[in-house]
Amino acid sequence: MNEQRRAINNLMAIAPVFSICCYFFVYQIEENISIIPSKEELIQDFSFRKSSSSHKTKKENKEETENEHEILYEKRLPDFIITGMQKCGTTVLKYFLEAHPKLITPKLGEIHFFEKDWNFEQGKEWYLDKMPNASPELLIFEKTPDYMAVPIVAKRIFEMKPDIKIIVLTCDPVKRAFSNYLHLKSVKRPPYEVAPGVQEVINSTFEEAILSAFTTSLGAPNADFLFGKSKINEKKKNELKTIFNSYLDKFWEEERRFPMPASLLIRGHFTYFMEKWLQIFPSENFLTIDGNLLTAAPWKACSQVEEFLKIENFFNESSFTKENENSKFYCIKKHRKMKYCSKPGGKKGRTLSQNMTKEAENALMIFYDAIS
Ligand SMILES: Nc1ncnc2c1ncn2[C@@H]1O[C@H](COP(=O)(O)OS(=O)(=O)O)[C@@H](OP(=O)(O)O)[C@H]1O
Numbered sequence: 001m002n003e004q005r006r007a008i009n010n011l012m013a014i015a016p017v018f019s020i021c022c023y024f025f026v027y028q029i030e031e032n033i034s035i036i037p038s039k040e041e042l043i044q045d046f047s048f049r050k051s052s053s054s055h056k057t058k059k060e061n062k063e064e065t066e067n068e069h070e071i072l073y074e075k076r077l078p079d080f081i082i083t084g085m086q087k088c089g090t091t092v093l094k095y096f097l098e099a100h101p102k103l104i105t106p107k108l109g110e111i112h113f114f115e116k117d118w119n120f121e122q123g124k125e126w127y128l129d130k131m132p133n134a135s136p137e138l139l140i141f142e143k144t145p146d147y148m149a150v151p152i153v154a155k156r157i158f159e160m161k162p163d164i165k166i167i168v169l170t171c172d173p174v175k176r177a178f179s180n181y182l183h184l185k186s187v188k189r190p191p192y193e194v195a196p197g198v199q200e201v202i203n204s205t206f207e208e209a210i211l212s213a214f215t216t217s218l219g220a221p222n223a224d225f226l227f228g229k230s231k232i233n234e235k236k237k238n239e240l241k242t243i244f245n246s247y248l249d250k251f252w253e254e255e256r257r258f259p260m261p262a263s264l265l266i267r268g269h270f271t272y273f274m275e276k277w278l279q280i281f282p283s284e285n286f287l288t289i290d291g292n293l294l295t296a297a298p299w300k301a302c303s304q305v306e307e308f309l310k311i312e313n314f315f316n317e318s319s320f321t322k323e324n325e326n327s328k329f330y331c332i333k334k335h336r337k338m339k340y341c342s343k344p345g346g347k348k349g350r351t352l353s354q355n356m357t358k359e360a361e362n363a364l365m366i367f368y369d370a371i372s
Pocket residue numbers: 085086087088089090091092145178179180182183294295329330331343347348349350351352
């Protein structure tokens with residue numbers, strides 16, 4: 001009996017200790033069970049860790065911002081277009097202008113909407129789709145230098161947006177023709193994109209191409225006359241001007257594109273095209289910039305654009321620099337703190353390393369002097 005009582009007493013003595021141990025044991029199990037996550041929690045946790053542990057790449061961040069941008073902003077028709085003249089520095093002007101915080105341009109280099117029928121036939125929605133998403137305070141612009149010299153374009157633009165602003169760069173037509181020639185020779189195009197006469201230019205020297213251009217637009221005797229002359233009288237100038245302009249009028253009135261190689265000459269005839277565009281748009285819609293100014297002092301050319309668009313000044317001399325002392329061309333420091341200079345891609349500057357013959361240059365100078 002005594003032994004039984006002793007056993008009970010012992011049990012009772014260890015009971016609190018036992019129950020405390022049991023309590024802690026169960027509590028720990030429960031605790032452990034409670035930290036085992038559910039499947040959903042696991043998935044959430046995994047995705048959380050994934051997004052927090054892997055730092056987002058610049059591309060991911062950019063895409064995210066663009067998506068937000070797309071949701072917030074609408075695509076709109078451009079506020080202004082750089083329509084030409086082809087080979088006068090339109091690429092570099094676009095490149096410089098897109099550094100301005102108020103200006104935005106499509107990622108695609110040139111849209112070619114108004115002059116390429118197969119694009120125009122896709123309709124306004126197609127064009128709008130090419131535009132960037134822009135907040136209302138930004139001005140959208142695009143540049144397609146082919147617009148200026150294609151007859152139907154001015155009318156098409158006016159019908160879509162009569163108050164659009166138009167920027168045209170001018171430059172020395174003689175150098176422009178040579179630049180155009182070098183461009184045609186170097187650009188590889190799919191066969192269906194090769195316009196009439198382009199192949200002939202590609203297979204010719206510059207001099208041959210110019211002689212052929214004079215022949216088709218002015219007739220063989222005048223073509224021969226222009227080569228080898230140093231001066232011509234007023235009567236002859238007027239005669240050449242009349243013949244050349246009536247050749248152009250035929251295409252313009254029939255809304256046909258100018259063929260190569262004559263187009264090498266035609267695309268430099270700024271006053272002809274300007275007159276035609278002014279029959280459709282009022283003069284206040286236009287800003288004409290001297291391409292030489294763009295090359296020599298791009299901050300001045302860009303400030304002309306700022307004034308024309310009535311936007312705040314962003315460009316000054318210190319926005320631009322040259323790669324080295326011998327560079328002819330300026331490039332831009334796109335951000336104020338940018339140390340290095342940025343320039344458009346592609347092969348701009350072909351005319352820096354190649355020259356036309358004196359004969360071709362002379363014939364072109366006499367020709368443009370006559371027709372302008
Ligand atoms: N800063 C600067 N950097 C590079 N290029 C410059 C610059 N300023 C003017 N240019 C001249 O621009 C010429 C090309 O003109 P475009 O861009 O209008 O050509 S295109 O119509 O878009 O093909 C290009 O002609 P090429 O020399 O024949 O390449 C240049 O002479």
